Amino acid sequence: MKGHAADSIISYAERSRPDLVVVGSRGMNDLPGYLLGSISRTVLTHGPCSVLTVKSPLDAPVSVLLALDGSKPSKFAANRVKEWLSSEEVTLHLVSVVPDILTDASQKVFPKSRLKALVAPLRQQAQEYLDQYRELFLKEGFQVVGKRLQGNPREKIVESVPTCHAQLVVMGSKGLTGVERFxxxxxxxxxxxxxxxxxLVVRH
Structure with missing residues (x-):
């Protein structure tokens, strides 16, 4: 294929319609800690299908972190875990993050009691997601651990990787978490x- 690598990969994927594109993570960015190269980032952002960014070998048994937020893409990601991964070789860590709306800025606008009242149903929803999928994966024979966290979703997911000794993170490509629409x-x-x-970022 000729042309820019990322564009060529995306164009080929659009024509051949694979379920998954696998890319390396060779960094070409000077930002500290930024582990995604420009080609990988472009394919991830604009590719038509699920994208697996590989940073290290996945040796069985595999510890997998599945990020849940209750959205349709998140549910589709959970289905892909069931379809693509063997329950005999996977320990599954379910993580659901409640956005932290008790910030200094929000407390200047709303009473703290009001903010706490908003957080309570979000915590309940997150726990319901965990309980629902924990039962689902247990029935499929997976070893499952569930964890509800509160804070910035992207930071909490990354922070959970070493805690869970996760070799792979699985998440949906788009979604909504709680009252924060992002x-x-x-x-x-x-x-x-x-x-x-x-x-692994899963697209429907």
Missing amino acids: TMGSVSEWVSAYAPSSV
């Missing part, structure tokens, strides 16, 4: 860039 796309790109593990 694209999971920006979160998935950030996690792909800064997580020390390989990252």
Whole structure:
């Protein structure tokens, strides 16, 4: 294929319609800790299918971190884990992050009691996601650990990678978490860039 590598990969994927594109993470960015090269980043952002960014070998048994936020892409990512990974070779860490809305800026606008009232249902929803998928994956024979966190979703996901000894992070490409309306796309790109593990971003 001729032309810019990322454009050529995307163009070929659009024609051949694979389920997955696998890219390396060779960094070409001077930002400290930024582990995603320009080609990988472009394919991840504009590619038509799921993208696996490989940073190290995946040796069985594999420790996998699945990020859940209740969105349709997140549910699709969970389905891909069931379809693509063997329950006999995987320990699954389910992580759901409640956005931290108790910031200094928000407390200047809203009473703290009001903010706490907003956070309570988000925590409940996150726990429901974890409980639902924990039962689902247990029935499929996976070893499952669930964890509910609060804070910045992209930072908490990356921070959880060494804690879980995760070799692979799996997440949806876009989504909504709680009352904060943001694209999971920006979160998935950030996690792909800064997580020390390989990252699978699932597209429907």
